[in-house]
Amino acid sequence: MNQGWGRTGRKIAGRIAVAAIFAAVALPPVPAAAQIPVPADCRAIATVLQASCNATTLLDCGVSREAHTYQKGELQIVRVFTPDWKLTEFRDPGFGDMRMTAVPGTVSNTNIPALLSAGWSQESGRFTLSTRMIDNRSYVLSGYIELTGETEFLGGVRFQKARIHRSYETDFGAGGMEFEIDMYVSAERDLMFEAAWSRSVFGSKREYFAYTPFGLAWPGQEGFMAAESEADCD
Numbered sequence: 001m002n003q004g005w006g007r008t009g010r011k012i013a014g015r016i017a018v019a020a021i022f023a024a025v026a027l028p029p030v031p032a033a034a035q036i037p038v039p040a041d042c043r044a045i046a047t048v049l050q051a052s053c054n055a056t057t058l059l060d061c062g063v064s065r066e067a068h069t070y071q072k073g074e075l076q077i078v079r080v081f082t083p084d085w086k087l088t089e090f091r092d093p094g095f096g097d098m099r100m101t102a103v104p105g106t107v108s109n110t111n112i113p114a115l116l117s118a119g120w121s122q123e124s125g126r127f128t129l130s131t132r133m134i135d136n137r138s139y140v141l142s143g144y145i146e147l148t149g150e151t152e153f154l155g156g157v158r159f160q161k162a163r164i165h166r167s168y169e170t171d172f173g174a175g176g177m178e179f180e181i182d183m184y185v186s187a188e189r190d191l192m193f194e195a196a197w198s199r200s201v202f203g204s205k206r207e208y209f210a211y212t213p214f215g216l217a218w219p220g221q222e223g224f225m226a227a228e229s230e231a232d233c234d
Contacts, residue, residue, distance in 0.1 A: 096133065145165075
């Protein structure tokens, strides 16, 4: 009886083991959270998790800094800066493949140290606009940045909040594109990112983009390099 049971038990155990192997093979792998592609020669620093299902990853690319904003896995906005955060390019694929590019030698003169010490910094420069219908149209950048007096902790880091008032005009006073942008600055980490913003084109009804941040993920943390946040994704 004991020997028979032993043979039967071994058969049952063998069948269970085989079934477990087939079950493991048949089960689909658990999908990893979608992560953004990182351009060659760039290193991801942190990812800002924002409302409207947005996530913005800040990149150190050696000769430049970049901020890539994704929504539901799709690239929305690319901002390119000098290493000291002067704007050199703004790309909006969903707005007619719009690209604003600084004319060499005339990048925006945004001065983060001056902003943090004086509470105010002026912007100026010359850019060209290209879209699917426009090729290298010249624009003048003017505006200013001011601290709002508000602070916020994200990812364990203290950020000071500022507001950008920025205009791109074909000539001074000629009208064009007007932006108001919430900006967050950390002197401790030498980081800056743009968040909620609005846009009006030649006096048109202002559009609002509620990209308010609610978290920040560092390397190794959940949400780092995410292609979307978990807020307002319906």
